[in-house]
Amino acid sequence: MFGTLISSVTVGAGGAASITFSSIPATYTDLTLVLSLRDTTTWAFTQISFNGVGGSSYTVRTLEGSGAAVTSRTSASTSAFDYPPIDKSSYTANTFSNVVVTIPNYAGSTNKTVSFDGVSENNATEAYAILGAGLFANTSAISSISIGHGSTFAQYSTAYLYGTLKGSGGATVA
Amino acid sequence: MALTKIVVNCETGVTEEIALTPAEIAELEAAQAQAQADQAARETEAARIQALKDSAKAKLIAGQALTAEEAALLIG
Numbered sequence: 001m002f003g004t005l006i007s008s009v010t011v012g013a014g015g016a017a018s019i020t021f022s023s024i025p026a027t028y029t030d031l032t033l034v035l036s037l038r039d040t041t042t043w044a045f046t047q048i049s050f051n052g053v054g055g056s057s058y059t060v061r062t063l064e065g066s067g068a069a070v071t072s073r074t075s076a077s078t079s080a081f082d083y084p085p086i087d088k089s090s091y092t093a094n095t096f097s098n099v100v101v102t103i104p105n106y107a108g109s110t111n112k113t114v115s116f117d118g119v120s121e122n123n124a125t126e127a128y129a130i131l132g133a134g135l136f137a138n139t140s141a142i143s144s145i146s147i148g149h150g151s152t153f154a155q156y157s158t159a160y161l162y163g164t165l166k167g168s169g170g171a172t173v174a
Numbered sequence: 175m176a177l178t179k180i181v182v183n184c185e186t187g188v189t190e191e192i193a194l195t196p197a198e199i200a201e202l203e204a205a206q207a208q209a210q211a212d213q214a215a216r217e218t219e220a221a222r223i224q225a226l227k228d229s230a231k232a233k234l235i236a237g238q239a240l241t242a243e244e245a246a247l248l249i250g
Contacts, residue, residue: 007184016180017194017202023185043209069220148179150205161184 003164018148028163054079060134
């Protein structure tokens, strides 16, 4: 469904402050990042950044439902993409968020567009469903992706990175 | 708080757990504090909006005038 698996991470018993995929090959057309995340603290959102670049290179607009309200947010000129949801420690035990991040033309020489959709799981009022669309204002090919900032990922959190290759005639192949 | 970060090299397939530097730990702690402040602000704002919605609904039912803020919340 997402293409060829490039690499994957499963967080161990000690937890992890962040997850980074480095040396991403430039041989694919698009990337898909599939996340299943839980935090050991009070974070409800994680962050994603590329190539170790921070500063003010990221802009994202989200549509989100929290279970109690519907909100649209804009996070402009920030140091990472905000708002992919993560199950925080107070959520129902043993649940994880589900987030899919799509990065088309990641190896190109233009600014990069990114989209994500994600949900958190919680048997209570607060549970997020978020659509996000953003821009990484950087023309370098994406060779690394980092997830997490101020987060502490719980054991069994996972991150899977897939590559999709454009086929001849425009058909997509794995 | 976890004091390691996971880095996987997609070329070699090697996964490392790397200890955070003191600077990275300090950055994490600062980010954590900011996240807690942001969350508190979000919860406060959500409560404020819900209170406005409840007030607007009650006023509609009672045939009373809404404030401009209550009206904007209902119909933009």
